[in-house]
Amino acid sequence: MSETREVPVMGEGEIVEPLLCELSREGHRGVRLPASDVPETKMARAIPSWAVRQRPARLPEVSEPEVIRHFTRLSTLNFHLDAGFYPLGSCTMKHNPKINDEMAALPGFSELHPLSPEEASQGALALTHVVSKLLCEITGFAAATLQPAAGAQGEMTGMLMVRARHRDKGQGDRRKVVIVPDSAHGTNPATAHEVGWSVRSIKSEQGLIDARALAEALSDETAAVMVTLPNTLGLFEPRIREIADKVHEAGAYLYLDGANFNALVGLVKPRQVGFDLGHLNLHKTFSQPHGGGGPGAGPVLVSEELEPYLPVPVVVDKGGSYAFDFDRPRSVGRVHGFYGNFGVLVRTYTYLLSLGPEGLSEVSREAILNANYLKEKLRGLFELPFDRPCMHEFVMSGRNLRKHGVRTLDVAKRLLDFGVHAPTVYFPLIVEEALMIEPTETETLHNLDHFADAMKRIAREAAEEPETLKHAPFTTPVSRLDEGRAARELKLTWEWPEKS
Amino acid sequence: MSETREVPVMGEGEIVEPLLCELSREGHRGVRLPASDVPETKMARAIPSWAVRQRPARLPEVSEPEVIRHFTRLSTLNFHLDAGFYPLGSCTMKHNPKINDEMAALPGFSELHPLSPEEASQGALALTHVVSKLLCEITGFAAATLQPAAGAQGEMTGMLMVRARHRDKGQGDRRKVVIVPDSAHGTNPATAHEVGWSVRSIKSEQGLIDARALAEALSDETAAVMVTLPNTLGLFEPRIREIADKVHEAGAYLYLDGANFNALVGLVKPRQVGFDLGHLNLHKTFSQPHGGGGPGAGPVLVSEELEPYLPVPVVVDKGGSYAFDFDRPRSVGRVHGFYGNFGVLVRTYTYLLSLGPEGLSEVSREAILNANYLKEKLRGLFELPFDRPCMHEFVMSGRNLRKHGVRTLDVAKRLLDFGVHAPTVYFPLIVEEALMIEPTETETLHNLDHFADAMKRIAREAAEEPETLKHAPFTTPVSRLDEGRAARELKLTWEWPEKS
Amino acid sequence: MSYVGRSEAERKRMLETLGITSFEELLRDLPPGIVEKGPLAVPGPLSELEIRAHVGEIASRNDAARGAIGFLGGGMYDHYIPSALPRLVFRSEFLTCYTPYQPEVAQGTLSVIFEFQSMIAELTGLDVANASLYDGGSAVAEACLLARAHTGRPRVVIAGGLNPNYAQVVRTIAGADHVVVLPAVNGRADADRVARELNGDTAALVLAYPNFFGIVDDALPALCQRAHDAGALAIVCAEPLSLAQLTPPGEWGADVCVGEGQPLGVPISFGGPAVGFFACKKELVRRMPGRLAGQTVDDKGRRGFVLTLQTREQHIRREKATSNICTNQGLLALCATVYLALLGKEGMRQVADLCFQKTHYAAQRAKEEAGLSLAYEAPYFREFVLELPVPAAQVCHFGHERGVLVGVDLGRFDAAWSRHLLVAVTEKRTKAEIDRWARVMAEAVRAQGRVPEVAAR
Amino acid sequence: MSYVGRSEAERKRMLETLGITSFEELLRDLPPGIVEKGPLAVPGPLSELEIRAHVGEIASRNDAARGAIGFLGGGMYDHYIPSALPRLVFRSEFLTCYTPYQPEVAQGTLSVIFEFQSMIAELTGLDVANASLYDGGSAVAEACLLARAHTGRPRVVIAGGLNPNYAQVVRTIAGADHVVVLPAVNGRADADRVARELNGDTAALVLAYPNFFGIVDDALPALCQRAHDAGALAIVCAEPLSLAQLTPPGEWGADVCVGEGQPLGVPISFGGPAVGFFACKKELVRRMPGRLAGQTVDDKGRRGFVLTLQTREQHIRREKATSNICTNQGLLALCATVYLALLGKEGMRQVADLCFQKTHYAAQRAKEEAGLSLAYEAPYFREFVLELPVPAAQVCHFGHERGVLVGVDLGRFDAAWSRHLLVAVTEKRTKAEIDRWARVMAEAVRAQGRVPEVAAR
Numbered sequence A, B: 001m002s003e004t005r006e007v008p009v010m011g012e013g014e015i016v017e018p019l020l021c022e023l024s025r026e027g028h029r030g031v032r033l034p035a036s037d038v039p040e041t042k043m044a045r046a047i048p049s050w051a052v053r054q055r056p057a058r059l060p061e062v063s064e065p066e067v068i069r070h071f072t073r074l075s076t077l078n079f080h081l082d083a084g085f086y087p088l089g090s091c092t093m094k095h096n097p098k099i100n101d102e103m104a105a106l107p108g109f110s111e112l113h114p115l116s117p118e119e120a121s122q123g124a125l126a127l128t129h130v131v132s133k134l135l136c137e138i139t140g141f142a143a144a145t146l147q148p149a150a151g152a153q154g155e156m157t158g159m160l161m162v163r164a165r166h167r168d169k170g171q172g173d174r175r176k177v178v179i180v181p182d183s184a185h186g187t188n189p190a191t192a193h194e195v196g197w198s199v200r201s202i203k204s205e206q207g208l209i210d211a212r213a214l215a216e217a218l219s220d221e222t223a224a225v226m227v228t229l230p231n232t233l234g235l236f237e238p239r240i241r242e243i244a245d246k247v248h249e250a251g252a253y254l255y256l257d258g259a260n261f262n263a264l265v266g267l268v269k270p271r272q273v274g275f276d277l278g279h280l281n282l283h284k285t286f287s288q289p290h291g292g293g294g295p296g297a298g299p300v301l302v303s304e305e306l307e308p309y310l311p312v313p314v315v316v317d318k319g320g321s322y323a324f325d326f327d328r329p330r331s332v333g334r335v336h337g338f339y340g341n342f343g344v345l346v347r348t349y350t351y352l353l354s355l356g357p358e359g360l361s362e363v364s365r366e367a368i369l370n371a372n373y374l375k376e377k378l379r380g381l382f383e384l385p386f387d388r389p390c391m392h393e394f395v396m397s398g399r400n401l402r403k404h405g406v407r408t409l410d411v412a413k414r415l416l417d418f419g420v421h422a423p424t425v426y427f428p429l430i431v432e433e434a435l436m437i438e439p440t441e442t443e444t445l446h447n448l449d450h451f452a453d454a455m456k457r458i459a460r461e462a463a464e465e466p467e468t469l470k471h472a473p474f475t476t477p478v479s480r481l482d483e484g485r486a487a488r489e490l491k492l493t494w495e496w497p498e499k500s
Numbered sequence C, D: 001m002s003y004v005g006r007s008e009a010e011r012k013r014m015l016e017t018l019g020i021t022s023f024e025e026l027l028r029d030l031p032p033g034i035v036e037k038g039p040l041a042v043p044g045p046l047s048e049l050e051i052r053a054h055v056g057e058i059a060s061r062n063d064a065a066r067g068a069i070g071f072l073g074g075g076m077y078d079h080y081i082p083s084a085l086p087r088l089v090f091r092s093e094f095l096t097c098y099t100p101y102q103p104e105v106a107q108g109t110l111s112v113i114f115e116f117q118s119m120i121a122e123l124t125g126l127d128v129a130n131a132s133l134y135d136g137g138s139a140v141a142e143a144c145l146l147a148r149a150h151t152g153r154p155r156v157v158i159a160g161g162l163n164p165n166y167a168q169v170v171r172t173i174a175g176a177d178h179v180v181v182l183p184a185v186n187g188r189a190d191a192d193r194v195a196r197e198l199n200g201d202t203a204a205l206v207l208a209y210p211n212f213f214g215i216v217d218d219a220l221p222a223l224c225q226r227a228h229d230a231g232a233l234a235i236v237c238a239e240p241l242s243l244a245q246l247t248p249p250g251e252w253g254a255d256v257c258v259g260e261g262q263p264l265g266v267p268i269s270f271g272g273p274a275v276g277f278f279a280c281k282k283e284l285v286r287r288m289p290g291r292l293a294g295q296t297v298d299d300k301g302r303r304g305f306v307l308t309l310q311t312r313e314q315h316i317r318r319e320k321a322t323s324n325i326c327t328n329q330g331l332l333a334l335c336a337t338v339y340l341a342l343l344g345k346e347g348m349r350q351v352a353d354l355c356f357q358k359t360h361y362a363a364q365r366a367k368e369e370a371g372l373s374l375a376y377e378a379p380y381f382r383e384f385v386l387e388l389p390v391p392a393a394q395v396c397h398f399g400h401e402r403g404v405l406v407g408v409d410l411g412r413f414d415a416a417w418s419r420h421l422l423v424a425v426t427e428k429r430t431k432a433e434i435d436r437w438a439r440v441m442a443e444a445v446r447a448q449g450r451v452p453e454v455a456a457r
């Protein structure tokens, strides 16, 4: 079934795009700066001699046109959301509205210094304050910190708050275990470890938390239980209220990993379900572009009980004006040099306003509908380990392709040839050969069908011409990369060419 | 020499990107507008019934994410200057600085209405005024109009001014012939025709104006002589002063087609050489991005004698403030609904300031050096019909490849496979199988060498594997297109798919 | 700031390749004494940092920099531009590419042109449209030239109501001798006068829809018929956004429909770059000016687009071309295409309706708040003319000082109209802004006598 | 504004495919009563047009919207951002892509990370650098965690002079119990005290370069030596732009160099998104936090880049990971990479020199014009602390009212510093602006007593 084309190309073994060090030419200059307009101070007289750089840093010397071409060409080597469907499970690659970027770039925000006097920053303080309040309304919690720069930092902030609370209750020395389901994201155990606690992983039962296993694990050493809702299989824990009760009975706190909150917006308020605190990922649910790795924001929302522990500063409404409150004796302290990823908050606010109440509830509903539809369309092509209605995403297994010698990785790579990004693969760890698929609400039926058709074709290829899959992708700027070699040779910085 | 790759692709005969009408889905919406906040006026009561549209215009119905993807994907089908070298002769595809766009987008400019009171438009008037002055300084002329939207409109404006001048001199009925060299761009004869004149084309001699042929052609019917300097072969007319004298002796005006002014910036002032008037192409010499076809700007510069004929309005300095002067009885009138492509003028001003006097003279010098260097590097690969130092561009001929059954068109197409745009081909008409190459000053030595290497390889392919060339390009989004079919079937608008 | 990437060593290497020792040797064809000795007397070089300060200061001298509230129309309008639009249009793939002469690497631009043509044809109700012309003014002029070529007749009759600037452009380009510009009567074409002017020499009758005064002239269909009866073409200059709510000219007799595309997502930018559009019946396609994209297939049968019917154009046909146009306004046609796509079927209807509603509300407020009435009692769509008891220039000055650009002083076009104010209200103006405008208008009128006289132009 | 493209007919078709008649059937796993009945109490929906007005109004409440002239530093600086930078960074290819988990379609992002790593390693004088961390504060904290893991010791000593906010972040993240934050003495580390605090339990000594007060502390090389002598790692928190003119920490003893990358082309944006950088000796690479791009080849032998040493990371190693970081600040690392490329070798030297020159000029003007002297007599690079005769908060308020953000009131960090003003001068400030600043300072000081008391925080 694979057509072939004869393409005379420039020759293999070539460089797709040179590095800056290879583009560098002695004496070339990029942008220029104005000449100094002040009387000169001799650096050698003002700065200790050991500290005055003798050899200029070896940075590239490239003209502006060539710098622009370099990064422009590099950019085209990326797949991206504005090019096509990106069904990365657990990542919520939904549409990134451009008005959000436009608002974040307003000079009143983007040029605002974090140490401007409060009287000169009232807009930023007001926006921070209202975003906190809106996120509380959406989740049902009492208070929020917007300081954490991402989900993982939110988790850490949350655990620090729980620790501080246990200490205040005199249980700080005892409660040092965090329970996480085996389907949890890696950041959960890593966070528990980073705050100096140990992790107890509990096995899932039919993709859900096993209430008995949880009961067994809970003890007076349990500090917190971290639950992702819906979980990383896209399943809503049907017994979440019971779970919450058990956790509370054991004197522990129930933490929401809100990475999957896209399934719940306007539908379920986590606080009402029994969570004590948790984070949201504004770069998932709230449409912040992912930027090739970040920035995100991981605000933490808490119950009244935990509010005193929020990081400093907190923005408070002084009736007509806003101010930072640093005077919070039980605060866990700061987790960010300033106030977190403010620019992301501007985008979030814009997004919330754009959608409004109806738009927000449409988010979860359409996301859930899309996921269930796609699951139905893919039924039979791959295994469906947990066949029940899913929320905003679902997980299949490529186990059934093993008989053809094909792995999930091959399926993922082949998809890249169809103008679609690969789903999340090999996660969650509890599903062999996992394919984790999250369409989000902003994909059209047409795109879902195109994806399903591609998957159908790939499943057929797996049976009929497995070699095609094993060598995929074919249409990408580079073909499969040798990851082992990268780790062995560990080339992490460039080498300047002999002469430039 | 051509390697082959086996690529299973999605199937030939496919659509590279659907059209908007194919993406349209009934009921989908893009951006939303606010609801009306004013009391309703019934349209049927306010507007005559025949004029009230009964059937909504059949425009696409596409969600914002899909619109963005559509145009983003379409964009990637284009070669563009920020991706690589663009040696299009006579087009001056030089670097387009981003600061120019930034300045043109300042709300004070981009949101300024052309009918704002003059007191509310002082910045725009001041800028227009200073750009006129600077262009006069650079060219040596006495006055300018910035109204023409492109070079061709500049030519027309110039011819209208010449006509008006002849009329004022009582020679309007007699002088109705424009002389152009056979190397001239098509706009020159087309313009002469558009103002109702006839065209007399004179044959070039060794790529230059044949003084004798010119002398013969000149008469008391000659209205103007249009000369491109350097000409479209990239050659400077060595006898330009003589030519000017002869034209003036004959009572005609010498018009500069300034499309090739990149060769002269800071080097030669056309007025000093004897031109009476002429246009510049700001989208060539002055770094305005070409936008896939435009906008440009074609200001016309004139001698004192012709100044009274400039289009209205002219911006005048009233000492501290600026105003439009409409009271110009000898003006040819308006050529633009407002004042021309103002946004382009902002870019031009920014560009001039960026470069300053040294930077401007570097433009022509480096452009000339690049062209001569490249000519030298390509020597022997193609024929060089006029082997003398060139200015900013040069013309070769692919005649020598005919013996292999290869045409210049094939060379152009094959170049596209090397990450380089094709040169201008089959122009000027006086060189068979012409390849017109203009590197501009902003290309690095590295890029010139890369281009030369590609040309070397192509010349070799022409001899060794001509079929490769004839089927090139191979790496572009589509392969060679059937232009004949387009003209025969003449499908100029889309057809909606059966059901959308 | 220099954009040249060149070291001294490289320059030397290049000269060596050329076998010369100094650059000047390359200039040996230049007549002696021709090369400028000194540097040009221009300012700079400035760094970006300095340019931002300097050019920013110039921009700040325009009211627009201070977010003045605008009620200006007369051919260009302050419409909402969706946030996604500049992000797409400023992609360097669209911005920095040349005219699509190598279609294999220009399918982006060519597809956009094809879509633009399709949507302009749909909006105007005609068969075909081109890739763009310079602006509304030159589009009207080109339409007249087409009519001349098509009919072999010289005369062009412009009915009252066309934007006076456009009429001037037509006179400049098509030659004043054969262009008859008729005055408007009561803001409309004088049907009888027009009928009288149409004769056996007439190539075209030019009409405007809505016209310069915002009026939907009830006589237009009949005038088209008159033109046809006289063997002339009916050319309609239309405002394209209104066409989302108005019956397209192609349905009531236009042979050619042209206009200014700026209202479709193009920044207003002091009047340019703008974008002329040109649509006509398919019989006229071979006489159309400007570029056309047509559909075809590639070697492998894939759909693609190319510039077609290039034999109409100057680079092929030279003096026999249908027009001398070469560089057009491609990027602005892209703006319009993206705009039409983002607003879509429903959005376009809505934006046109909002303009209509707000305009009518403003006229009503002018009456209620300032006691001002319309200069012309006639149906209007998205702008109207107020008859003022004081010079319009004074009212404009009064508004300017209060951050409201109240309208266009028609005295700038014709001294006879010096008490006429042309007011346009787009979807961007809120009720509160319109109310504010009405108050400023009322104050301005009341302040009569206290407002200093300002130049009428 | 909804971004969902779905008609009722399509929704129905989807439900049919699912064999259900109502969406609610998909929610059957949800416990009863859990689904919210009413709509959320949030404002909206608003169109873009309304959002521009509303959010624009909020932005306008910040001085920055009015182009206040800033002399603020303390970790973030108002540097010139080249015009090309946002055009590149905002390309959707960079902005809307995910973490490069499928390297075949992410070579753009991966190459940029590799270049970022290379240039950060060069600037800091160390062997390797990572793809970014959240910000300067968390980068210092992560460095301390690395030192702990590397040495197996718990204690972290922070010498005087580190940004107090960063010290707080370290205490929060690394646990206050084992983190000793020493006070600065005369704006510098107290070398003797530091030496005393370094003991057999100490994992790391944290130093700052230039430090929070702008000072280049002469004791740093010796303190690194002391740390090494005690078996601890020397962690230097550096301001990266200064490193273009200052000897890199790797050359005078740093094992790890971290800091805030904002000065390298990142919009200041009220403190975030910022970008932490992390560089270290190659011996420590396997303990580094965060992502690393490494070079490799593809199937066909072409060079390519992948995320490597992922076994350090949480998604593979879970609780044994070197850090819990997942999402980082990739886009801002891209800003820094583009910035370093555009300025290049010479531009970076020049910008650092300009900051140095202007800062020293400002200090001199403060003395001449306002009679103000430095709080600390010590070499400083790009910012300095003035000792004021009045509360710094008053002076800041006075300046704010005049459109000059005169400096950072250090009383916001420590009440003991309430008469200390931290002043940073970047290349963006002209001589005229600095002179203006000096005059405002002088007036503010003279106005003492007449200025109303404002809250110190």
Ligand SMILES: Cc1ncc(COP(=O)(O)O)c(C=O)c1O
Pocket (backbone or CB within 6 Å): A090, A091, A150, A151, A152, A153, A185, A187, A188, A228, A232, A257, A259, A260, A281, A296, A298, D325, D326, D327
């Ligand atoms: C379920 C889950 N939890 C936590 C995280 C970590 O969030 P972040 O990457 O924002 O630190 C992720 C993100 O990938 C996730 O999917």
Ligand SMILES: Cc1ncc(COP(=O)(O)O)c(C=O)c1O
Pocket (backbone or CB within 6 Å): B090, B091, B150, B151, B152, B153, B185, B187, B188, B228, B232, B257, B259, B260, B281, B296, B298, C325, C326, C327
């Ligand atoms: C020599 C020459 N003359 C005239 C023109 C026409 O200029 P424009 O395209 O700006 O109308 C061109 C542009 O292509 C040209 O190269």
